[in-house]
Amino acid sequence: MHVIEINDLKKYYGNKRGLEKASLYVNKGEIYGFIGPNGAGKTTLIRILLGLLPKDTGVARVLGMDCKMAESKIHEQIGYMPSEAAFFPEYKVKELIAFYSAIRPTNPAYVQKLVETLDIDVEKTFQALSFGNKKKIGILIALMHEPELLILDEPTTGLDPLIQKQFLGLLLELKKQGKTIFLSSHVLSDIQKVCDRVGLIKNGVVILENDMHILKKEEHKIVEFTPYQAIQIDGMTDFQTTTSGGTFKYRGQMKPLLQVLSQCEFTDLVIRDVTLEEIFLSYYESEHAHV
Numbered sequence: 001m002h003v004i005e006i007n008d009l010k011k012y013y014g015n016k017r018g019l020e021k022a023s024l025y026v027n028k029g030e031i032y033g034f035i036g037p038n039g040a041g042k043t044t045l046i047r048i049l050l051g052l053l054p055k056d057t058g059v060a061r062v063l064g065m066d067c068k069m070a071e072s073k074i075h076e077q078i079g080y081m082p083s084e085a086a087f088f089p090e091y092k093v094k095e096l097i098a099f100y101s102a103i104r105p106t107n108p109a110y111v112q113k114l115v116e117t118l119d120i121d122v123e124k125t126f127q128a129l130s131f132g133n134k135k136k137i138g139i140l141i142a143l144m145h146e147p148e149l150l151i152l153d154e155p156t157t158g159l160d161p162l163i164q165k166q167f168l169g170l171l172l173e174l175k176k177q178g179k180t181i182f183l184s185s186h187v188l189s190d191i192q193k194v195c196d197r198v199g200l201i202k203n204g205v206v207i208l209e210n211d212m213h214i215l216k217k218e219e220h221k222i223v224e225f226t227p228y229q230a231i232q233i234d235g236m237t238d239f240q241t242t243t244s245g246g247t248f249k250y251r252g253q254m255k256p257l258l259q260v261l262s263q264c265e266f267t268d269l270v271i272r273d274v275t276l277e278e279i280f281l282s283y284y285e286s287e288h289a290h291v
């Protein structure tokens with residue numbers, strides 16, 4: 001059984017497309033990265049998963065249950081963090097913790113550990129917090145009842161680098177405990193760091209879904225060098241001049257590449273994997289990816 005199962009999901013707002021025909025699945029215990037440009041349909045899909053929005057047609061199931069039919073049962077087992085945290089503004093953080101602990105059973109020791117990890121000041125009122133600190137309260141509330149599935153919408157935007165790092169560490173810790181995490185984000189470096197699988201959505205259709213390591217393996221290497229010189233080798237594409245040298249993409253065995261490069265005089269040379277951002281852009285920019 002998949003923790004999340006979406007099949008041919010369609011949702012229109014009047015005559016405006018939300019989702020066209022989206023399909024994806026998320027396995028138990030994995031961190032799934034959900035990415036796509038503005039307006040692609042990410043929030044629509046998340047709102048359907050949470051039972052907040054009815055679908056038109058297709059399948060939307062969480063933990064084996066239909067999202068709309070079993071809304072309240074699903075909510076007990078989901079931790080959801082919206083992209084912008086909004087809680088009772090005049091409540092102190094400790095009062096918010098008490099409020100949510102009364103709705104859903106929590107382990108106080110675990111809550112305290114989260115408060116310390118996220119470096120949260122529980123004496124402040126929600127409205128007195130900065131954007132980043134409000135975001136941390138969103139993370140705390142989503143995690144504090146130790147749900148089986150976490151659905152996180154842009155969780156790290158606005159967090160300082162240290163807290164971002166701690167937060168990503170926390171996600172990996174939760175994964176170790178067997179929790180499943182669905183992470184929608186524009187911060188592709190975060191997705192690349194923690195996700196096992198990734199889905200790309202465009203115009204309401206999931207155009208690519210794959211394991212992160214397969215996705216990266218299928219792609220080419222990037223070679224960056226200084227100073228400029230004309231390099232030629234089979235498997236090379238997109239040769240470009242940069243301010244200090246050049247770059248190209250390379251698909252093929254390492255040995256012939258290294259033989260050619262060893263003939264050159266470099267002050268700097270980097271052979272690296274493509275980043276998720278580069279993979280993402282190539283899918284979004286290439287003609288055949290247009291759907």
Ligand SMILES: Nc1ncnc2c1ncn2[C@@H]1O[C@H](COP(=O)(O)OP(=O)(O)OP(=O)(O)O)[C@@H](O)[C@H]1O
Nearest residue numbers: 013016017018036037038039040041042043044045
């Ligand atoms: N309430 C609504 N009424 C009409 N159209 C809507 C509504 N909500 C979303 N849409 C449209 O549905 C499409 C998908 O929007 P959605 O918010 O799901 O995208 P998104 O991928 O979350 O975008 P972003 O990254 O900008 O948040 C967009 O074209 C949007 O304009």
